[in-house]
Amino acid sequence: MTRTFASAATLEDALDALGSGARPVAGGTDLVVGARQGKASLPEAIVAIDRIDTLGGIADVDGGLRLGALVTHDEIVANRVIRERFTALADASAIVGSHATRAHGTIGGNVMNASPAMDTGGPLLCFGASANLRSASGERALPLEQLWIGPGETAADPRELLVRIDVPAPAPTTGSAYVRLEYRRQMEIAVVGVTAVVRLDAGSVSDACVAITALAPTIRRVSEAEAALIGSDGGDEAIAEAARTAASGSSPITDVRSSAEYRSAMANVIARRAIVVALARARGEHVPIPASAATYASVGGTST
Amino acid sequence: MTVPARLNVNGAPYSVELDPHVNLLDAVRDAIGLTGSKEGCDDSECGACMMLLDGKPVNSCSYLALQADGRDVTTVEGLAEGDELAPLQRALLEHGGVQCGFCTPGMLISATALLRNNPDPSEEDVRIALSGNLCRCTGYDGIVRAILSAAAAGPAV
Numbered sequence: 001m002t003r004t005f006a007s008a009a010t011l012e013d014a015l016d017a018l019g020s021g022a023r024p025v026a027g028g029t030d031l032v033v034g035a036r037q038g039k040a041s042l043p044e045a046i047v048a049i050d051r052i053d054t055l056g057g058i059a060d061v062d063g064g065l066r067l068g069a070l071v072t073h074d075e076i077v078a079n080r081v082i083r084e085r086f087t088a089l090a091d092a093s094a095i096v097g098s099h100a101t102r103a104h105g106t107i108g109g110n111v112m113n114a115s116p117a118m119d120t121g122g123p124l125l126c127f128g129a130s131a132n133l134r135s136a137s138g139e140r141a142l143p144l145e146q147l148w149i150g151p152g153e154t155a156a157d158p159r160e161l162l163v164r165i166d167v168p169a170p171a172p173t174t175g176s177a178y179v180r181l182e183y184r185r186q187m188e189i190a191v192v193g194v195t196a197v198v199r200l201d202a203g204s205v206s207d208a209c210v211a212i213t214a215l216a217p218t219i220r221r222v223s224e225a226e227a228a229l230i231g232s233d234g235g236d237e238a239i240a241e242a243a244r245t246a247a248s249g250s251s252p253i254t255d256v257r258s259s260a261e262y263r264s265a266m267a268n269v270i271a272r273r274a275i276v277v278a279l280a281r282a283r284g285e286h287v288p289i290p291a292s293a294a295t296y297a298s299v300g301g302t303s304t
Numbered sequence: 305m306t307v308p309a310r311l312n313v314n315g316a317p318y319s320v321e322l323d324p325h326v327n328l329l330d331a332v333r334d335a336i337g338l339t340g341s342k343e344g345c346d347d348s349e350c351g352a353c354m355m356l357l358d359g360k361p362v363n364s365c366s367y368l369a370l371q372a373d374g375r376d377v378t379t380v381e382g383l384a385e386g387d388e389l390a391p392l393q394r395a396l397l398e399h400g401g402v403q404c405g406f407c408t409p410g411m412l413i414s415a416t417a418l419l420r421n422n423p424d425p426s427e428e429d430v431r432i433a434l435s436g437n438l439c440r441c442t443g444y445d446g447i448v449r450a451i452l453s454a455a456a457a458g459p460a461v
Binding site: 002003004005007025027028029032033035036037042046048050074097098099100101103104184185186187 | 305307323324325327346347348349351354357360361362363365366367368370371373414417418431432433435436437
């Protein structure tokens with residue numbers, strides 16, 4: 001087969017190319033790196049989608065978000081609505097790769113790469129996001145927990161293109177945080193990551209989502225940890241119980257970055273940090289973005 | 305099969321024929337002949353290959369060259385004004401920010417991108433921005449001091 005490359009001007013052009021077997025590239029930050037690392041060779045037929053204007057842009061839709069597939073991490077971090085109401089997503093995009101990665105890497109690429117270690121996955125999952133997939137024969141919306149089916153694997157058909165991510169409006173008095181364990185400040189991949197999204201009503205936790213990253217074959221919620229928070233006062237005891245159960249819901253692997261045992265031990269620590277920051281933000285306290293860096297110092301009286 | 309493309313590098317247009325899998329680094333070094341940008345890790349870890357693409361930093365080893373068709377690329381060769389080094393380049397020499405020099409082209413591009421975004425960075429801002437650029441000689445302190453002094457001396461980029 002001959003190698004081919006086309007730059008699609010319109011969504012229709014891109015969908016036609018996918019229908020003929022081409023694979024899409026946007027920022028290239030996963031696709032090309034993956035090929036260099038020998039994960040998968042570069043596709044023989046490539047269609048670049050980075051010049052399709054209709055796939056960009058962040059829109060506030062009735063308090064929710066409409067994220068075009070080509071929205072970069074830089075754009076997410078700079079967006080005022082995301083920083084204020086979807087703070088965990090800003091925490092995540094702010095620490096993806098380096099400033100070079102964030103300038104070109106897209107949210108669509110991050111989601112479709114389906115890494116169990118992706119930073120933006122936990123926040124999007126907890127905010128109830130769904131993927132809008134388009135093909136020449138139609139479109140469908142798939143909640144992210146149904147999209148990710150394994151490490152690097154999605155339920156999308158190869159002829160489908162992710163065109164946007166829809167995120168519903170969070171309830172008022174919601175606070176959120178994404179924290180990861182990292183060995184290096186930039187060009188890092190989460191060793192362990194935890195997302196916490198909590199809603200406070202009259203001093204008690206009325207809703208909670210806790211999701212774990214790099215601790216299972218896909219990013220996933222841990223309902224036992226959420227149950228430990230819901231109905232509680234969000235005090236030390238509830239936080240400790242939620243963090244402990246978040247860790248016990250993990251099934252980590254041993255790889256070059258960490259042993260499974262270390263990941264399990266750190267899951268508890270990182271879960272506690274994420275929950276503490278999410279609760280602080282729900283109470284209206286200011287914790288800088290990204291939360292990961294903020295938790296190097298003491299946050300809310302918890303330094304570990 | 306090669307595909308024709310036009311790359312605008314440091315303000316000059318180059319017409320090239322490229323294999324679809326060629327990355328921007330190889331296109332600029334081999335097809336165009338500007339060898340300032342370096343291949344360190346070929347894995348987006350070290351930043352030695354960093355260029356500006358339409359003004360934004362990119363690890364050129366991990367970017368398909370054909371995607372840069374018609375776009376503006378800046379490499380380390382584009383920072384100086386003729387024989388006159390840019391303020392950042394002079395500062396790096398003055399503050400001991402260069403030893404073997406292999407990381408220097410990427411460092412300069414990374415610092416240029418930082419200062420265009422944030423002309424008055426804190427030391428922490430500089431260290432975070434540069435943490436995608438690895439240096440195995442200097443211990444970074446000279447590089448950080450150079451960037452801070454260039455920023456303090458006025459518009460450095």
